[in-house]
Amino acid sequence: MNSDDIDLAYKIRHALNENLDNLPASTTERLAAARAQALARKKAEAPARRDERRGGFDVRALFAMPMLGRLAVVAPLVAMVAGLVGVYQAEHEQHVGELAELDAAVMSDELPLTAYTDSGFKAYLVQQEQQPKRAQ
Structure with a gap:
């Protein structure tokens, strides 16, 4: 036909x-x-x-294909999943690195750790941001 x-x-x-x-x-x-x-x-x-x-997409057609045809269908899917896993891992490592930098900055600061949890400390920071910077 x-x-x-x-x-x-x-x-x-x-x-x-x-x-x-x-x-x-x-x-x-x-x-x-x-x-x-x-x-x-x-x-x-x-x-x-x-x-x-x-x-x-007919799944039965996938199993009727020769091995090379199956690889042509499955290989891009595997590559896509591997790429997504790689992107996730890279983003996770970047996030952990940022948290580590923040922790290091907090630990090396002169303020005691309890100052960061004090509600007055946040008000102090807001007040400091609103004051104009003095020329040094």
């Missing part, structure tokens, strides 16, 4: 589906009988055609 035959079949199917309720009962019975005959004549080993226009 060439592409023109397939297009014609889709157009006929679409027209029949649109007017299915308007068809007489005798016509629908004849169409059902013709479909049953066509299915009976269909070769048993020929796989049913999939509607290519709808898209989608």
Whole structure:
């Protein structure tokens, strides 16, 4: 079957589906009988055609592929997962490094650690930010 035959079949199917309720009962019975005959004549080993226009992915087709074809499908997925894991690890290490720098700054500061938890300390910092800087 060439592409023109397939297009014609889709157009006929679409027209029949649109007017299915308007068809007489005798016509629908004849169409059902013709479909049953066509299915009976269909070769048993020929796989049913999939509607290519709808898209989608047939998992059974993946297992019917040769090994090289499977690798062509699976390799990009594995690479994508590995890339995502690498990005996650890099972001995590960067976050841990930033926390370590903050901890080192707090520990090396002259203020006692309890000063950071004091509610008055936050008010003091806000007040210091609002005052204009003096020229030194």
